[in-house]
Amino acid sequence: MIEKIQSNLVRILEDLYGDSHLNIDELKINLQENNDKKHGDLASNIALILAKPLKKNPQEIANSIKDSFITDEEITKIEVAGPGFINFFLSTKTHSEVLNEISAKKELFGKSETKNQNVLIEYVSSNPTGPLHVGHGRGAAFGSVLGALLKEAGFKVDEEYYVNDFGRQMNILAASLWLRYAQLFNESITMIENGYQGEYLISIAEKLKEDHSDKFYRNYDSIVELLKTEIQDDEIFTDSVVVAIQSALENDFNFLRDFALQAILELIKRDLLDFGVEHNFWFSESSLYDIKENKINQVDLAIEDLKSRGFVYEKENALWFKSSEFGDDKDRVLKRGNGEYTYFASDVAYHSKKYDRGYDRVINIWGSDHHGYTPRVQAAMEATNRDPEKLEIVYIQFANLLRAGKKVTMSTRSGEFITLRELMDEVTTEAARFFYINRKADQHLDFDLDLAKDQSKDNPLYYIQYAHARICSVLKKSNAQIMDLERADLTLLDTEKEIEIQKTLNQYPALIERAAKSSEPHLLCYYLKDLSGLFHSYYNSEKFIIEDKKLMASRLFLLKGVKQVLVNGLSILGIKAPEEM
RNA sequence: GCCCCGUUAGCUCAGUCGGAUAGAGCGCUGGAUUCCUAAUCCAGAGGCCAUAGGUUCAAAUCCUGUACGGGGCACCA
Structure with missing residues (x-):
């Protein structure tokens, strides 16, 4: 109906003003639905817009259009009102056409024709070092609903989880697992403060013992001595414990790391599935570091690419990317002085691959605390001749849980967070999804647990x-x-x-x-x-x-x-x- | 200091491409059930759309400044 009126308007405008300088094709003819029934069902502001270029009174223009418009059994009446709005009144028969359409299309009502465009949405992507908590829930709900919406709107959608299974945190995870495992044999062994404290790791340690008995337990005096050190709450101390465990276990350390990783990914996948979220791709960060037949890994490849374009330099033993040349606040480190890659280096490689995989749109759903991170990623894309505009980033604000009107306090550090699983158990999956979505994503959300359970x-x-x-x-x-x-x-x-x-x-x-x-x-x-x-x-x-x-x-x-x-x-x-x- | 986001009814929040008299829920006041699910509905009161300018025929909406609130600014992930 809207299209019909629009095309009629275009024809009338051509008749009336086709010989003037107006470019009718470029005009956007808006039809808006009216809130007030007095003004009919649809209204056009075209006369108001044309008043200036035509140098005519808008009401005069509106009236000429009205006089040329032929009413029929669908559009029953036309009126000019206010400063020059043209109001259209539709018949009851016209209004009811939608019911026949719904009846014919059923579950397909609302679904658009295919747009022949591929979209990649990356979301959740929480570190595989523990189960999902309520902070991840919002991104999970948002991503899966956005995916469904895009499919409904005619896009071909892939949903991806980026697994941060590389680097220091993974080693800390492996060390934490070993400590929990060792505790099963020797109660005097203590957990390190910066390790992963959560109970889930105890369960994983028990599973490890079940599967492999005491294979990985040897009484390492040096580690035990080290654990008695006064300064526990310290990154350097943490690293020294990790290194001690790593060198003592040798190759078994990698086994423990994979064991922990797989167990936690299982937890995450199960939670997501029960939450109604299903990614069809799980992209491993460490795969970017695999050396294939071309003898260079993806990350080095990306760095080399930047280097060949002249955007990489060395300073104080570290490798820097000149992101400031592309609007970032300052340059960013790709490879640290100690030879380790930064998370950012992985991300340059990862996003380059995302582009190269041939998507029309690339959407990242990130926690809003990452917004400062965006300019450097876009800078890397721009520096390598990839259109930075193609990368759409949606920021999700944090959610507070309210119980009896009061904020529920949480702390990730001590492991005292509420897991997504607990939330689902308490308020049901469906209520959790709805309440997460029922608020603009970039706004703080107060999730009222009592209301979500209210009937x-x-x-x-x-x-x-x-x-x-x-x-x-x-x-x-x-x-x-x-x-x-x-x-x-x-x-x-x-x-x-x-x-x-x-x-x-x-x-x-x-x-x-x-x-x-x-x-x-x-x-x-x-x-x-x-x-x-x-x-x-x-x-x-x-x-x-x-x-x-x-x-x-x-x-x-x-x-x-x-x-x-x-x-x-x-x-x-x-x-x-x-x-x- | 710089960068995001916000400020709309007592409270929690919507508000499409800038359109005519600004919306919902809660709360408050007063009503509706011999009848298809009252787990619902109806009516009323309640607004300087933070503030000062600008653009426009037209601004809650776009632009600039200010105030207040939240978040972010690592050789972390």
Whole structure:
């Protein structure tokens, strides 16, 4: 309908003003939906925009357009109002077309044609040194819903988890595992302060003992002595313990590292799966350091590339990238004085590969604390002739948990964090997903645990699901399946509430498109709440199982449309629509 | 110091490409159930859209300054 009016407007403008200097093709003809019924269903501001270039009174232009516009049974009336708006009034038949469309397309209503574009979304990517906690949950929920939205909007989507399985933290993890393991044989051995303190590592150590008995336990006096050192809370001390364990275990150290890594990845994968999140790629950071037949690893390759372009220099034994030449605050280290690569070096290689894998869009979902990191990554892309604009970064703000109105305190350091698993157990997976999404991503989120468990309309998810259950109940009681709803007379749907519901249903495809385009899944939550609210209001004002079978059929057909859109929207959020509650 | 994000009803927050009289929920006040799920609905009160300028026919929305709040600025990951 919008397209029809637009093309009519273009034709009229060509007739009226085609000979002036106007470039009609370049005009954006906006049609907006009106909030106020007095102004009709759709409005165009075209006359206001043309007033200046045509040097004419906007109302005069609007009236000429109005006079040329031919009304029909779909567009019943046109009015010029206010400073020069052109208002269009649609017939009830036009409003109800959406119901036939939903009935025909079913779960495909809202799905766009394929855009023939590939998108890579990278998200969660938490360090594989412990289970996911509630801070990761928001990114996980966001990423998976954005993925679903993009698929709905016609993109081919790959979802990737970047596994930071390389470097110092992995060695600390391996050392922590060995200490936990050794404790199973010798209780006097203490855990180091900067090690991974969480209980999950004790379970992994027990598993290690189960599988390999005391194979890795030898009484290393030097390590025990070292652990008695006064200064525990110190990075240098931590490293010296790691080195001691590493040199004592020799090759077994690598085995322990992989053992811990695999066990933790298992935990993470299971948590994500239960949370309704499924990545189809798991990209290992350490694979970037594998030496293949060309005898140079991906990271060195990326560094060499930068070097050959003249953007790398050496200072104080370290290798620096001239990111400041591309808008970064200062230059960044790629390889440290001690010969170790920085995390940034991996990221240069990783992002270069992402580009080279041939995606049209590359989306990173990062915690908002990483925003300062963006300029250097984009600088590396720009320096190697890759379009930095292609990399879209969405920042996710932290979430606070509220219990009884008070913030729940957490500390990652001591291991006193609430895991995603605990959150799912407490409020259900679906509530957790909904509440994570129900807020603009770049804003702080106060996650109210009590509200998420509440079973009343205060809880927006409950409110939406209840709307669906109510519709199911009515359809069931009415024996809707024995009626020929497709043939219902939809012109009977002419009350204010019925028109508004149909208009809202009609907005759904555009909403999906917009939410996908701007990476704003929260819009879907708000939409579903609105639609549910309209339904509940309608439900209370009208009866559906009534004597007048024709009216009954048309109303039930409307309810079926609402039901379908609720199902479609909830399914994008990864949430079920229960038939009974 | 520099860089992000924010400031909209008492509270928590939406607000599309700049459009006509600014939206929801909670809370508050008052109502609705012999009837399809009251797990719901209806009505009312409640606003200087932080602030000062600018652009525009038109600004909560775009631009600049200021104030206040949150976050970030490693040879960490």
